[in-house]
Amino acid sequence: MSEIINRIYRNNTFIYKVFLFLITTVAIVYLFPKGGQFKYDFNNGQLWKYENLYAPFDFAIQKTAEEISQEKKDIETNAKKYFTYDTSIFSDVKKTFSSRVNLIKPTDSISRVEINELKKIGEKVIQDVYSIGFLEVVSEVRVLKKDEIVAIIKDNEVKDVLFKNLLTSKNVLEIIHIRLGKEPYSFGQKQMLNILASIIKPNVSYNNQYTSKIIENDISHISYTRGKVSADELIILKGDIVEGRKLAILNSLKSEFNSKVWSDSNYHWIVFGYTILVSLALLMLLLFLHKNRIEIFENNTKVTFIFFNVFAMIFIQTLVIKYNPEYLYVVPLSVLPIILKAFFDARLGLFAHVLTVLLLGYIVPNSFEFIYLHIIAGIVTILTVSELYKRANLFISVAQITVIYMITYFAFSIIKEGNASQINWDYFMLFAANGLLSFLSLILIYIFEKVFGLVSDVTLLELSNTNTKLLRELNEKAPGTFQHSMQVANLAEAAANEIGANSMLVRTGALYHDIGKMLNPMYFVENQSTGVNPHNDLSPRDSSKIITDHVIKGVELAKKYNLPDRIIDFIRTHHGTSSTYYFYKKEQELNPDTKVDIKEFQYQGPIPFSKETAILMMCDSAEAASKSIKVPTAQTISDLIDKIIDKQMADNQFLNSDITFREIKVIKKVIKKKLMNIYHLRVEYPE
Numbered sequence: 001m002s003e004i005i006n007r008i009y010r011n012n013t014f015i016y017k018v019f020l021f022l023i024t025t026v027a028i029v030y031l032f033p034k035g036g037q038f039k040y041d042f043n044n045g046q047l048w049k050y051e052n053l054y055a056p057f058d059f060a061i062q063k064t065a066e067e068i069s070q071e072k073k074d075i076e077t078n079a080k081k082y083f084t085y086d087t088s089i090f091s092d093v094k095k096t097f098s099s100r101v102n103l104i105k106p107t108d109s110i111s112r113v114e115i116n117e118l119k120k121i122g123e124k125v126i127q128d129v130y131s132i133g134f135l136e137v138v139s140e141v142r143v144l145k146k147d148e149i150v151a152i153i154k155d156n157e158v159k160d161v162l163f164k165n166l167l168t169s170k171n172v173l174e175i176i177h178i179r180l181g182k183e184p185y186s187f188g189q190k191q192m193l194n195i196l197a198s199i200i201k202p203n204v205s206y207n208n209q210y211t212s213k214i215i216e217n218d219i220s221h222i223s224y225t226r227g228k229v230s231a232d233e234l235i236i237l238k239g240d241i242v243e244g245r246k247l248a249i250l251n252s253l254k255s256e257f258n259s260k261v262w263s264d265s266n267y268h269w270i271v272f273g274y275t276i277l278v279s280l281a282l283l284m285l286l287l288f289l290h291k292n293r294i295e296i297f298e299n300n301t302k303v304t305f306i307f308f309n310v311f312a313m314i315f316i317q318t319l320v321i322k323y324n325p326e327y328l329y330v331v332p333l334s335v336l337p338i339i340l341k342a343f344f345d346a347r348l349g350l351f352a353h354v355l356t357v358l359l360l361g362y363i364v365p366n367s368f369e370f371i372y373l374h375i376i377a378g379i380v381t382i383l384t385v386s387e388l389y390k391r392a393n394l395f396i397s398v399a400q401i402t403v404i405y406m407i408t409y410f411a412f413s414i415i416k417e418g419n420a421s422q423i424n425w426d427y428f429m430l431f432a433a434n435g436l437l438s439f440l441s442l443i444l445i446y447i448f449e450k451v452f453g454l455v456s457d458v459t460l461l462e463l464s465n466t467n468t469k470l471l472r473e474l475n476e477k478a479p480g481t482f483q484h485s486m487q488v489a490n491l492a493e494a495a496a497n498e499i500g501a502n503s504m505l506v507r508t509g510a511l512y513h514d515i516g517k518m519l520n521p522m523y524f525v526e527n528q529s530t531g532v533n534p535h536n537d538l539s540p541r542d543s544s545k546i547i548t549d550h551v552i553k554g555v556e557l558a559k560k561y562n563l564p565d566r567i568i569d570f571i572r573t574h575h576g577t578s579s580t581y582y583f584y585k586k587e588q589e590l591n592p593d594t595k596v597d598i599k600e601f602q603y604q605g606p607i608p609f610s611k612e613t614a615i616l617m618m619c620d621s622a623e624a625a626s627k628s629i630k631v632p633t634a635q636t637i638s639d640l641i642d643k644i645i646d647k648q649m650a651d652n653q654f655l656n657s658d659i660t661f662r663e664i665k666v667i668k669k670v671i672k673k674k675l676m677n678i679y680h681l682r683v684e685y686p687e
Helices: 002-010 012-031 065-078 087-102 112-132 137-142 169-180 187-199 208-220 244-263 267-292 300-323 325-330 335-343 346-360 367-384 391-417 426-437 440-452 457-463 469-477 479-499 503-512 515-519 540-560 565-573 581-590 611-626 634-650 661-678
Strands: 059-062 082-085 149-154 157-162 204-206 225-229 234-236
Touching: 012 267, 012 300, 059 244, 065 208, 082 208, 087 112, 087 187, 112 169, 112 187, 137 204, 169 187, 225 244, 234 244, 267 300, 267 346, 300 325, 300 335, 300 346, 300 440, 325 426, 335 346, 335 367, 335 440, 346 367, 367 391, 391 426, 440 457, 457 503, 469 479, 469 503, 469 515, 479 503, 479 611, 479 661, 503 565, 503 611, 515 540, 540 565, 540 581, 565 611, 611 634, 611 661, 634 661
Parallel strands: 082 149
Antiparallel strands: 059 225, 082 204, 149 157
């Protein structure tokens, strides 16, 4: 039992990676649609590149969403409008009229006979108005065409009438004037006009509820199919253009195929297939890390960080597709390579981005267009996004990425449609939104730094400020070492820029690489301003121990001040496994009869494992050694640099650095040029 526990403990990092791999695979497969994948890829206007296609089974031809939408719109536009005729208003108006007329008394201005005549006229007016129907004002705008037939609901009966036959306020007034006769009116006629105008009310109103119910009923009976394709019927020939009815049949077959695959209980096989494909993609990512980024592969936190970002992109894209596939391109997938490049390097960022886009190809419509567009955008991201601590750089890069999105989509659109008239311009707004959301990468980088303990260029810029507490302390306790570090930082930054390495990283690493010296500053020659060398009172072994210990003490000091691991790597590797050769030879001179083991005078390493750490080793040794040149000339400086770096190469110090001979040659050239500028002697002017 104890043996099993010990074995698990020894392999805990490997077990964790397996667990992380399985969890991520299951999570991604869970997000994928569980229907089958149609084996033919096609788009409107493209040639059918496969063999002749025959219907594998009977299926109906589905109408497109646009066709169904148009049918619904036509139903709403052409639907008959329903109006309600209120009979109670007719009765109420007649009663009100009789009571108002009875209040009129015969006078010198109007006789009883005239009152009776006018009463008969008023009753005829009321009868004329309500025999047709008086339309309320707000209902007049419900029908645009006056000759349209509308339905009148009266006492549970429906009768069709011409809308223009219904009376309006203007028509009612005309009827009153016709019945009363020509003007000027008598006293009695004026009274009758006032009574009729005040009591006659609209009795026909628009019935929105009933009309909507009829429209909904008609829409519910829309047929979503138009025709049928029988089994073994030819659908399309090889080389035919995919358009019109053929496109509709292919879309219907695709929809039917996905439905049948699901219903035929092939769910487990589909999930199994997805699992294999997702596993292969994630395995490729792990193999890439193991083969090319072993320091990342061995760090479970960094592996978790990479897997988390890949899953997060897939998760967000899946949510958007399930909500509304029209917003497919609003998800800023370029954030992934931006973040990975900020924390690691461009190659890893692009590799992870490509794998993520390939995985998303299973769940997005028009997968080829999606994959091509995002891979191109990812390449542009990697090539353009650099030095994130310079805000203008990110703005320019995001603008370039957005333009690439738009150009690529425009190209796909004109290829599919054959012209530019059918382009969906809303997508350009989505690409603009995509670009704006890409700026979230700055916030995410800050969050990830705190959560995962990583370091980006923005943090490196903050650390490279010489007013930080640790660098101020170095300047106060070991001013010579501080000046040496500044010179090395300038050399290393220039060299990194020349070969395309991370100049901000190597500069920051150079500033901190010798912080261990401030614990015993006087034992290092650059700080011996008084001319007193304390090594004269020590044995070579003790002196060597003090010199080599500055690396270990520097690492301890860096951890105390919470410096990132990427900076500590420079402290650990800037001497590699080289030796304090001076004290080794001195020990041999003092003990000629004793065999001296050079390993006792060696630094513990490790050797540099990146271009940046290799650059620092070269620049550190070159700058320190240049101080020993009594009469600096171009030739002596060149010979010294060649000798030092060639010795480091011979000792295999750059074996793990992924640096080429050409890059080393360029670095040599930069160091020589910079040192020659530093030691350039001015012309002596006569007194």
